[in-house]
Amino acid sequence: MQQQYQSCIDACNACADACDMCSTACLQxxxxxxxxxxxxxxxxxxxxxxxxxxxxxxxxxxxGALCQLCAQICQACGDECAKHQMQHCQDCAAACRRCAEECRRMGSTAAA
Amino acid sequence: MQQQYQSCIDACNACADACDMCSTACLQxxxxxxxxxxxxxxxxxxxxxxxxxxxxxxxxxxxGALCQLCAQICQACGDECAKHQMQHCQDCAAACRRCAEECRRMGSTAAA
Amino acid sequence: MQQQYQSCIDACNACADACDMCSTACLQxxxxxxxxxxxxxxxxxxxxxxxxxxxxxxxxxxxGALCQLCAQICQACGDECAKHQMQHCQDCAAACRRCAEECRRMGSTAAA
Amino acid sequence: MQQQYQSCIDACNACADACDMCSTACLQxxxxxxxxxxxxxxxxxxxxxxxxxxxxxxxxxxxGALCQLCAQICQACGDECAKHQMQHCQDCAAACRRCAEECRRMGSTAAA
Incomplete structure (x- = not known):
């Protein structure tokens, strides 16, 4: 059953990794x-x-409910990261936006 | 600043511990x-x-937004636990309901 | 810098997903x-x-230290899953063993 | 059974809260x-x-094994925090050291 979620799970894992890398790079x-x-x-x-x-x-x-909230946080994080020119921020912004989109779709499907 | 959250933080920690204990006891x-x-x-x-x-x-x-969702999940978990007579389920139901209440208050304050 | 960890990060994410899927399938x-x-x-x-x-x-x-402990837990989980014939357990066992191997390598490299 | 862990669980929750508060205060x-x-x-x-x-x-x-590692990380975090004069760092250092001690005891008991 959970296979229907696979592309959203992948996007969440990739976004989490990008955010964790970005926080460390920002600290440096x-x-x-x-x-x-x-x-x-x-x-x-x-x-x-x-x-x-x-x-x-x-x-x-x-x-579904958690993905809806996750989408909002990804959106906010992606918008903030996009303001900064560093590669780690630009990479993170891209991962956040992709994940926000996947989570928004998941959230609306699951709520239907 | 985060001190205003202290009673809700305490309720969340207590509820998490009760849920983790309950899941193990249920498995036995x-x-x-x-x-x-x-x-x-x-x-x-x-x-x-x-x-x-x-x-x-x-x-x-x-x-605040996370606490609103947390309140819903605590409510559902507390309602389910309350159906079972075992002490670990009754203890967990009580912790869940207290946490749901604290999180609901936190969620509405933070959103205001 | 963290790119050196990529294959171990990927194995950890895949193993976590497999374990979460397996726990739900086991409950059913x-x-x-x-x-x-x-x-x-x-x-x-x-x-x-x-x-x-x-x-x-x-x-x-x-x-590195966390990966060493993670390897032990993956090993134990993979050994337990391997005892059960269901596809979700066999899939989980494979993901656990791959992750144990990656984490063992990461743990020994990082400690060097 | 888990009640034997209660004082260590409480120390871990208090230390986690102190560390999360400290990281935000440090960022400001x-x-x-x-x-x-x-x-x-x-x-x-x-x-x-x-x-x-x-x-x-x-x-x-x-x-037990996780508590042993947790004790090491608490020790390192407490030592770093102790170098800084701010109240949030001093509070965090105290919580970390108390937690390191509880986790060390838990780790050695559980391993016995």
Whole structure:
């Protein structure tokens, strides 16, 4: 049953990895202060994406609701990352936006 | 700033612990099959409660939204646990309901 | 820097997904009681694999040590799953063993 | 059975909360760059403490091994936090050291 979720699970795992990489890279930037909100959102987004993957893989009755929230956090994180020119931020923004799209679809399907 | 969240954080930690204890105790019951949905909801509830505690402790901008979802999952888990007479299920139901109430309050305050 | 970890991160994400799927499938078996240890180890293994992926993606100074422990848990979970004929257990056993191998390598490299 | 773990579970939850609060407070400091390692260790420590609490509450066969690793990470995080004068770092250092001690005891008992 959970196979229907596979592309969304993959997007969540990829987004979590990108966010975790981005937070560490941000901490090594010269102007860390400018990256503070990016780091905070990276933490939130990585954690909720890993949880969304777990809920989907388990076929949880709350997988759809969690994906809807995950989509919002991915969107916010992607928008913040997109403001910064560094490659890790641009990579993270792309992963976040792809994941937001997958989670939005999952959330609306599951709620139907 | 995060101190305003303390009673909700405490309720989330207590609920997560109760759910994790309940899932293990359910797995040791003679009729495990009857406990299947209880175990599944215990897993979901324990994980989202630990994440909600983390978001609140970090003062995340998504703490309120996560608490709203956490309240729904606590409610469902508490309702399921309440159906079973075993002490671990009754203890878990009580922890879930207290946490649902705290998270509902947190969710509505944060959204205001 | 974290790119060196990519194949181990991928194995951890795949193993976590397989364990989460397996725990749900086990809960739907006729003889759930026989699957109790499998379900318990699936929970442990899924959670530690997701954490190991996070630590590696962040390039944590404790990534190697966490991978060493993750390898042990994957090994135990894979050995337990391998005892059961169901496809979900066999798939999970394979994912666990691949992840155990990747984590063992990561753990020894990082400790060197 | 898991009640024997209660004081260690409580220490893990308190340490996770303190680390999550500390990471956010560090991100708001003027000299964030100086806090980079503290933030990174706070993330590791918060996550492993929440996982250790989960493993103990479930009575996992790997609870002792996870607590041993958790003790090391708490120690490292506490030592780093102790270098900084801010109240959030001093509070976090105290929570980390208490948790390291509880986890060390748990790890050695469980391994016996």
């Amino acid at each position: 930037e010269d102007d860390v202060k400018m990256m503070a909100r990016c780091i905070a959102l990276d933490m939130d987004c990585a954690q909720i994406c890993r949880l969304a993957a777990a809920f989907m893989a388990r076929g949880s009755e709350f997988a | 019951e003679d009729d495990v099959k009857m406990m299947a949905r209880c175990i599944a909801l215990d897993m979901d509830c324990a994980q989202i409660c630990r994440l909600a505690a983390a978001f609140m402790a970090r003062g995340s901008e998504f703490a | 078996e006729d003889d759930v009681k026989m699957m109790a240890r499998c379900i318990a180890l699936d929970m442990d293994c899924a959670q530690i694999c997701r954490l190991a992926a996070a630590f590696m993606a962040r390039g944590s100074e404790f990534a | 400091e003027d000299d964030v760059k100086m806090m980079a390692r503290c933030i990174a260790l706070d993330m590791d420590c918060a996550q492993i403490c929440r996982l250790a609490a989960a493993f103990m509450a479930r009575g996992s066969e790997f609870a």
